[in-house]
Amino acid sequence: MRNTLGRPFAAIALLCAASSAFGTSFTFTDFSNPFGLNLIGDASLAANRLRLTEAEENQVSAVWLNDRVDVQNGFTTSFQFQITDRGGYIPDWEPGVFNNGADGFTFTIQNAGPSALGLYASGIGYYGIPNSLSIEFDTWHNKPSYCEPNGNHIAVQSLGANGNQPEHCADAGGAFANPTLGIAIPNKDMSNGAIYDVMINYLPGALEVYFDNLSTPILTVAVDLGQKLNLENGRSAFIGFTSSTGGAFENHDIVQWSYSDVPEPSTLVLIGGALIALSVRRR
Numbered sequence: 001m002r003n004t005l006g007r008p009f010a011a012i013a014l015l016c017a018a019s020s021a022f023g024t025s026f027t028f029t030d031f032s033n034p035f036g037l038n039l040i041g042d043a044s045l046a047a048n049r050l051r052l053t054e055a056e057e058n059q060v061s062a063v064w065l066n067d068r069v070d071v072q073n074g075f076t077t078s079f080q081f082q083i084t085d086r087g088g089y090i091p092d093w094e095p096g097v098f099n100n101g102a103d104g105f106t107f108t109i110q111n112a113g114p115s116a117l118g119l120y121a122s123g124i125g126y127y128g129i130p131n132s133l134s135i136e137f138d139t140w141h142n143k144p145s146y147c148e149p150n151g152n153h154i155a156v157q158s159l160g161a162n163g164n165q166p167e168h169c170a171d172a173g174g175a176f177a178n179p180t181l182g183i184a185i186p187n188k189d190m191s192n193g194a195i196y197d198v199m200i201n202y203l204p205g206a207l208e209v210y211f212d213n214l215s216t217p218i219l220t221v222a223v224d225l226g227q228k229l230n231l232e233n234g235r236s237a238f239i240g241f242t243s244s245t246g247g248a249f250e251n252h253d254i255v256q257w258s259y260s261d262v263p264e265p266s267t268l269v270l271i272g273g274a275l276i277a278l279s280v281r282r283r
C-alpha cells in the first residue's frame, strides 16, 4: 500500500527513453499520456489509468512498450495495481471459498512481437504467447487440472520458445513440461480494492518478485532470460502487461509504472560523457 515511487509528479505522464546505448528508463506517474505504449485487445485508459480489462465478461488484453528493451542487461521495474468491482460467475467446485472476480493480470517479457496476445479467461492474456516469461497475479482458482493452489497466487511461467501455458504442473499427456518456475501465495487478497505495490528485479540468473512488501521478495526464481528465451540479438524483448476475464470479471488497473535498465559500468561512463557534452552545448 505504500507509494514507493515517491513524490507526486506533474499530472502528465512522462516517458523518457534514451537510446539503447544509454539503456532505457521511463516512468508513467499516470497514464494520461500513454506515449510509447501499444494497447491491444480490450485494454483501455480510464481515469488516467491503464485499464487492462474492465469488469465485463470475456475480456482479454495486452499492453506492450512499442520498442524492445535490453532485458538481459538486468532491470528493475515497479508498478502499482488496483483490482475493483469483482463480479460474475461464482465457482461451485469449492464451496465456502470466496473466489469471485477473475482472472488476474501478468507482467510479461516476450519476443513474439509487438502485437502478441494470448487467450482470455484462464489464459490471463498470456496463454499461447511463444517465447515469453510471464509473472502472473492470478485471482481465479481454475479447475483441478491447472494445479492451482487457490484463487490468489503469484507465479512465474515460461516454456521457453514454446507457447506459454497457465498450468502449474506438466501436462498429463506429455504435451508440455511444467511451465511454473516459481509460485507464491500472498497473505493479502489481491482483488480487495487496495492499491498494491509490485517490484520485479532481474539480473541474469535471478528474477525477484516483490508484492506489497518491497524489502523482501515474495518469490525468487533462478532464470537466465538469454538462455530461456530467444531474445532479439540475445538481449532484447518486449515488456508489458496482459490480462483477462471470463465468466467472472473485475477491473484490472495499472496505476503507475516505471522501468530502468541496470546500467553497466561502461554505460555509466558513457552517460557521464554525454551529460558533460550536453551541458557544454547548452552554454
Ligand SMILES: [Ca+2]
Binding pocket: 098, 099, 100, 101, 102, 139, 140, 141, 151, 191
Ligand atoms: Ca478472484
Ligand SMILES: [Ca+2]
Binding pocket: 136, 138, 148, 153, 155, 166, 168
Ligand atoms: Ca495460476
Ligand SMILES: [Ca+2]
Binding pocket: 103, 122, 138, 139, 140, 141, 142, 148
Ligand atoms: Ca487461474
